[in-house]
Amino acid sequence: MTSKPDQKHHHGNLRAALVEAGIALLEEGGVEALTLRKCAARAGVSHAAPAHHFDGLAGLKTAIAEEGFRLFSAFMLAALDRGPKTPRGRLKSLCRGYLEFGLEHGGILAVIFGERGLGSLIPGSSREQAHAYLLLREACAPFVPAGTNALIVEVQVWSLIHGFTLLCLAGEFGDGRAPLDEGLFDQVIALLDRLPQASPVANT
Amino acid sequence: MTSKPDQKHHHGNLRAALVEAGIALLEEGGVEALTLRKCAARAGVSHAAPAHHFDGLAGLKTAIAEEGFRLFSAFMLAALDRGPKTPRGRLKSLCRGYLEFGLEHGGILAVIFGERGLGSLIPGSSREQAHAYLLLREACAPFVPAGTNALIVEVQVWSLIHGFTLLCLAGEFGDGRAPLDEGLFDQVIALLDRLPQASPVANT
DNA sequence: CCAACAAACTTGACAGTGTAAAGTTAGGCG
DNA sequence: CGCCTAACTTTACACTGTCAAGTTTGTTGG
Incomplete structure (x- = not known):
């Protein structure tokens, strides 16, 4: 209405x-x-x-980004569903969903993070971006040490998976257009095993 | 000749x-x-x-990438010169040079890693890319556990700094066009403090 | 009921862009 | 000297985004 x-x-x-x-x-x-x-x-x-x-091509891109964020969140949610439910398992699943979205919808990812940070300068899509970002924030929460800024862990995880995804898309690893060395993702994301868990529970 | x-x-x-x-x-x-x-x-x-x-616009871009790689390596070398000479200090300085290059020459970085992995599919610039990549490989070497693939640590570090640089360029962190929250880089890159050093020497 | 209006859409035009095909110039070499 | 090849120019074409007008269509006020 x-x-x-x-x-x-x-x-x-x-x-x-x-x-x-x-x-x-x-x-x-x-x-x-x-x-x-x-x-x-x-x-x-x-x-x-x-x-x-739309306001020109840029406007169309922001509208596509808005829609793309929904798909993006859906990919991460699907990966979360499939994976283990431990805090670390959830964090890794989120990253796996991030990577899978990037590999399957590289064009949309390019529009979302394209040029001059469409992801941030769109007021219209900030709600959907917030949804995707909240997933990250939620998954990172168990690894935020008490009294520290949650942003730090979030940016650490975000940078790692974002960089890995883009480098995979750019074909920097792997000889050619290999779908992805499945092992490489696990080994690289294993860096997150070194994040200390904030809560006293010891399950990984 | x-x-x-x-x-x-x-x-x-x-x-x-x-x-x-x-x-x-x-x-x-x-x-x-x-x-x-x-x-x-x-x-x-x-x-x-x-x-x-040049072979069209793509050819010009590869030529620019070839030249850009030189500047890229120069930035990382300059940061290495300014920083501490410990293995971990060198690794962090390399990352700092990576970020500084990206922030100061975002356009060149976009060309280098643009579209479909120009960085890898150019045969012409692979020599220069090898130079930049050798700097990374060299800085990562002290953190490669014996018997493991050196690529893993390299990709971990590369993904982290690449993602952080691109997210900074996209303006995802920070409110607007702030030059950069200097502290954020240090705090994010501190994730590398958790990389175990392979050599028995204990200095960080 | 109907005239006026506003929104959606079309048509036409213009300045750029990459790129391919020709023509033109200038230096090198038999 | 005469040719010939490479560098460069000119011309042209198919695209692109964007603007300025028209044209249709649905709504709305009198």
Whole structure:
């Protein structure tokens, strides 16, 4: 009610169709293939139609990022579900979901963290970003030493998995386009085994 | 001698001028501002001239990456010079140089690690990349446990500092365009304090 | 009921971009 | 000297984003 009345007259809401087309283009051809005109063509409208729904290409990207964050969170939640329920197991599962999202949807990840920190400068998507960020915050909480800033552990974990994901996407490890040396992720993420657990419980 | 005879006839070698112009554009306007035609204009030649020296825009980017790697290594070497000479101090200084390069030359970093892993798929720049990578390998060596793959520690450190640098560039931490919370780097990089030193010497 | 209005969308145009095909110049070499 | 190859220019084309007008369509006020 408070927001838009669902669909207008011509095209039962075009905005969502454009975002969907944009994501499809992103999956097929990476961030280079994302184009306002191609999105419009896929949605069956003229090339200038998107201007009435987004503020240019940058606006479309923020809208895609907003949607992408949902998928991002879903990947991490799915990994959390599959994995062990210990604090350290949950932290590692979250990272695994992060990596899997990046490898399967590299284009969306590029849009989310693209250019000048779209992830932070979008006011619109900050809610969804907050959701993804809250997952990280929650998983990190058991490893925050009493009296210290929780941000530190969060940034440590975030930097590690973010860097690993991007370096994998850039093909820095592995000879070619290998899907991923499954062992490498486990061995690299094992660095988090050295994070001391704050709560007195000793299970890993 | 074995390579090109320095300068030809018209423009005392244009290739270097184009790379220089490209780097300048990169510094001024980021990776979006890097354009074949603008490079050509800056070098005072026609817009199709670069085609005789690079294989399109991608080729120019690989040439810039090749040059950028030199600057990259120089930043890490400078940080190594300034810092303490203990194994752990050297490792942290390397990371500091990595971050400083990224913050000061974000455009070049984006080109180096841009798109589909230019950093790895360029055969031409692999020598320079090897140089930068050797610095990392060297700094990590004291922390490689006997009998384990050195790659693991290297990727751990690389992922951490790479992710932290990119997240800083994306403005994910800090409210706005703050140059950098100096303390945050130290606190995050302190994660490396937990890497056990392989050699029996106990100095940090 | 209908005229006015606003929003969605189209059409057309313009400045950039990469890139390919030609033509032009200039230095090297038989 | 005459050619020839490389460097460079000119021209052209298919794209891109973006703006300024029109045109349609649904709503709304009188």
